[in-house]
Amino acid sequence: xxxxxxxxxxxxxxxxxxxxxxxxxxxxxxxxxxxxxxxxxxxxxxxxxxxxxxxxxxxxxxxxxxxxxxxxxxxxxxxxxxxxxxxxxxxxxxxxxxxxxxxxxxxxxxxxxxxxxxxxxxxxxxxxxxxxxxxxxxxxxxxxxxxxxxxxxxxxxxxxxxxxxxxxxxxxxxxxxxxxxxxxxxxxxxxxxxxxxxxxxxxxxxxxxxxxxxxxxxxxxxxxxxxxxxxxxxxxxxxxxxxxxxxxxxxxxxxxxxxxxxxxxxxxxxxxxxxxxxxxxxxxxxxxxxxxxxxxxxxxxxxxxxxxxxxxxxxxxx
Amino acid sequence: xxxxxxxxxxxxxxxxxxxxxxxxxxxxxxxxxxxxxxxxxxxxxxxxxxxxxxxxxxxxxxxxxxxxxxxxxxxxxxxxxxxxxxxxxxxxxxxxxxxxxxxxxxxxxxxxxxxxxxxxxxxxxxxxxxxxxxxxxxxxxxxxxxxxxxxxxxxxxxxxxxxxxxxxxxxxxxxxxxxxxxxxxxxxxxxxxxxxxxxxxxxxxxxxxxxxxxxxxxxxxxxxxxxxxxxxxxxxxxxxxxxxxxxxxxxxxxxxxxxxxxxxxxxxxxxxxxxxxxxxxxxxxxxxxxxxxxxxxxxxxxxxxxxxxxxxxxxxxxxxxxxxxxxxxxxxxxxxxxxxxxxxxxxxxxxxxxxx
Numbered sequence: 023x024x025x026x027x028x029x030x031x032x033x034x035x036x037x038x039x040x041x042x043x044x045x046x047x048x049x050x051x052x053x054x055x056x057x058x059x060x061x062x063x064x065x066x067x068x069x070x071x072x073x074x075x076x077x078x079x080x081x082x083x084x085x086x087x088x089x090x091x092x093x094x095x096x097x098x099x100x101x102x103x104x105x106x107x108x109x110x111x112x113x114x115x116x117x118x119x120x121x122x123x124x125x126x127x128x129x130x131x132x133x134x135x136x137x138x139x140x141x142x143x144x145x146x147x148x149x150x151x152x153x154x155x156x157x158x159x160x161x162x163x164x165x166x167x168x169x170x171x172x173x174x175x176x177x178x179x180x181x182x183x184x185x186x187x188x189x190x191x192x193x194x195x196x197x198x199x200x201x202x203x204x205x206x207x208x209x210x211x212x213x214x215x216x217x218x219x220x221x222x223x224x225x226x227x228x229x230x231x232x233x234x235x236x237x238x239x240x241x242x243x244x245x246x247x248x249x250x251x252x253x254x255x256x257x258x259x260x261x262x263x264x265x266x267x268x269x270x271x272x273x274x275x276x277x278x279x280x281x282x283x284x285x286x287x288x289x290x291x292x293x294x295x296x297x298x299x300x301x302x303x304x305x306x307x308x309x310x311x312x313x314x315x316x317x318x319x320x321x322x323x324x325x326x327x328x329x330x331x332x333x334x335x336x337x338x339x340x
Numbered sequence: 341x342x343x344x345x346x347x348x349x350x351x352x353x354x355x356x357x358x359x360x361x362x363x364x365x366x367x368x369x370x371x372x373x374x375x376x377x378x379x380x381x382x383x384x385x386x387x388x389x390x391x392x393x394x395x396x397x398x399x400x401x402x403x404x405x406x407x408x409x410x411x412x413x414x415x416x417x418x419x420x421x422x423x424x425x426x427x428x429x430x431x432x433x434x435x436x437x438x439x440x441x442x443x444x445x446x447x448x449x450x451x452x453x454x455x456x457x458x459x460x461x462x463x464x465x466x467x468x469x470x471x472x473x474x475x476x477x478x479x480x481x482x483x484x485x486x487x488x489x490x491x492x493x494x495x496x497x498x499x500x501x502x503x504x505x506x507x508x509x510x511x512x513x514x515x516x517x518x519x520x521x522x523x524x525x526x527x528x529x530x531x532x533x534x535x536x537x538x539x540x541x542x543x544x545x546x547x548x549x550x551x552x553x554x555x556x557x558x559x560x561x562x563x564x565x566x567x568x569x570x571x572x573x574x575x576x577x578x579x580x581x582x583x584x585x586x587x588x589x590x591x592x593x594x595x596x597x598x599x600x601x602x603x604x605x606x607x608x609x610x611x612x613x614x615x616x617x618x619x620x621x622x623x624x625x626x627x628x629x630x631x632x633x634x635x636x637x638x639x640x641x642x643x644x645x646x647x648x649x650x651x652x653x654x655x656x657x658x659x660x661x662x663x664x665x666x667x668x669x670x671x672x673x674x675x676x677x678x679x680x681x682x683x684x685x686x687x688x689x690x691x692x693x694x695x696x
């Protein structure tokens with residue numbers, strides 16, 4: 023018995039630059055921030071919402087009446103963040119704050135730059151610190167900073183929301199870092215593959231051999247645990263001819279991509295067929311894997327030269 | 341729909357995995373399968389006997405699109421079954437299954453949910469559920485948003501740090517009797533993670549899975565000696581923007597509870613509240629009008645085990661299991677989703693009098 027190899031782990035990075043369009047209210051608000059102007063929207067009930075939304079959160083009525091409020095305001099609640107995380111507005115300890123700007127009835131979430139929690143309290147006065155470079159995004163407010171002055175009771179002023187070169191969309195970039203682990207079954211499969219062996223798992227209930235194994239039989243809903251080496255030879259069950267070259271893929275078109283039922287497997291894998299002109303590939307063709315130097319999986323499959331398999335031998339695996 | 345349902349539907353079985361900090365050696369389906377087998381074994385049902393299957397999970401936790409389709413292998417999804425999925429906590433999958441049974445289309449349903457927080461940084465991952473225009477670009481993590489709510493409660497005089505520490509201690513003491521919990525027994529409150537919340541005010545980060553079986557009427561009586569009848573269930577959502585909400589209150593919880601019938605009938609003996617942060621229990625107790633006579637979270641609650649996407653379903657399951665065991669006669673179960681108790685589901689569960 024050899025020791026069970028450690029479960030595989032690998033970094034997995036998910037990055038997405040979602041491009042989002044803006045409606046008339048959000049576009050005016052974010053363009054306003056670029057121009058150091060804070061806009062809100064007035065509800066039918068007379069409330070001024072900052073940040074503004076396009077539909078009343080209480081009545082769902084469409085909101086379009088833009089107003090301008092001050093860049094000063096009052097903290098309505100706060101939380102001290104001693105250990106800023108990636109992407110947050112400041113990289114030194116800061117307070118998260120909800121700020122009701124002067125002229126507004128609702129609060130905006132942002133960061134407050136303060137030397138320590140003893141300098142922050144609910145009800146304290148703050149003002150916007152604008153980012154040096156502004157693009158029309160919530161991050162055009164770099165953060166808030168303490169502002170030693172009484173509230174001037176200036177109400178919200180009407181604003182037409184019109185600016186030169188309005189912002190019409192944002193790119194919401196995000197990156198999340200994971201450590202992916204494929205679990206026991208797929209770890210075993212990948213370890214075997216590194217030794218140029220293809221190992222599936224048999225369902226104890228229906229006896230079907232799953233390759234690659236995922237640890238469960240989707241028909242019986244039970245764990246598959248008995249390892250079964252399959253192949254290396256197999257049969258082409260169906261195929262397609264690829265005519266468009268994929269970006270960064272060093273394979274000449276046309277080429278054939280096929281489902282291949284490895285001998286002893288209960289379902290077909292897929293792989294590229296090489297070593298034969300694309301227009302001579304056929305259902306029933308017998309193939310074997312070709313491994314590249316230090317490859318962890320077969321580079322492609324080539325004909326073995328055996329006679330074609332009878333349709334009846336693979337028809338259940340199509 | 342939410343009250344006086346046309347059919348009697350009950351939770352007849354509940355199973356859950358241990359909640360663990362890491363489960364690297366298990367894929368999601370490998371983590372889930374023992375739980376599915378357990379809940380089926382309790383009823384003697386096979387997957388082919390189940391009329392409807394509904395699950396809850398999140399691709400953002402897994403970092404992969406359509407991750408729930410792999411987990412479907414665990415329920416035997418071939419030949420094709422009647423199946424649905426919510427990208428939410430499994431409590432909402434249970435709601436969908438309950439509605440499905442109320443329509444009369446089926447008599448039994450299997451509901452499961454699972455989440456592995458260990459592959460990523462769950463505090464950061466959860467920022468991706470926020471408004472993408474005004475909030476998500478600032479990356480306010482889940483602890484930060486809960487801390488804003490906690491400070492609002494402290495400012496309003498509704499709690500203080502010692503009271504919050506008391507909630508943490510009571511929860512983890514209760515979890516001593518829960519073999520599936522991740523944090524059990526006394527532990528220090530620790531430093532501020534985001535003040536005023538300390539380590540002890542926050543839930544553990546962990547992986548886990550849960551499953552329940554629902555059944556209607558006589559079918560429920562066949563499958564379970566003392567079914568936990570769902571007398572009412574409702575869920576409500578609040579405005580997305582935190583700045584328009586009163587963070588010291590939870591009108592959505594109160595409304596859901598009213599529509600579920602929580603304020604009518606006999607008092608509750610037990611409440612399973614999905615409050616991942618100590619301060620959220622303060623809000624929920626007020627919204628649900630729970631007094632000291634109600635046992636809150638005898639399982640330890642989310643402060644003892646919080647597998648994201650399963651912790652809400654576990655509240656419903658724990659409340660039902662108390663009724664199955666005869667320890668509870670009328671229980672309230674609550675689940676939440678989103679920042680600062682944005683979405684709330686309330687269910688009223690009852691057991692019939694013991695017959696000997």
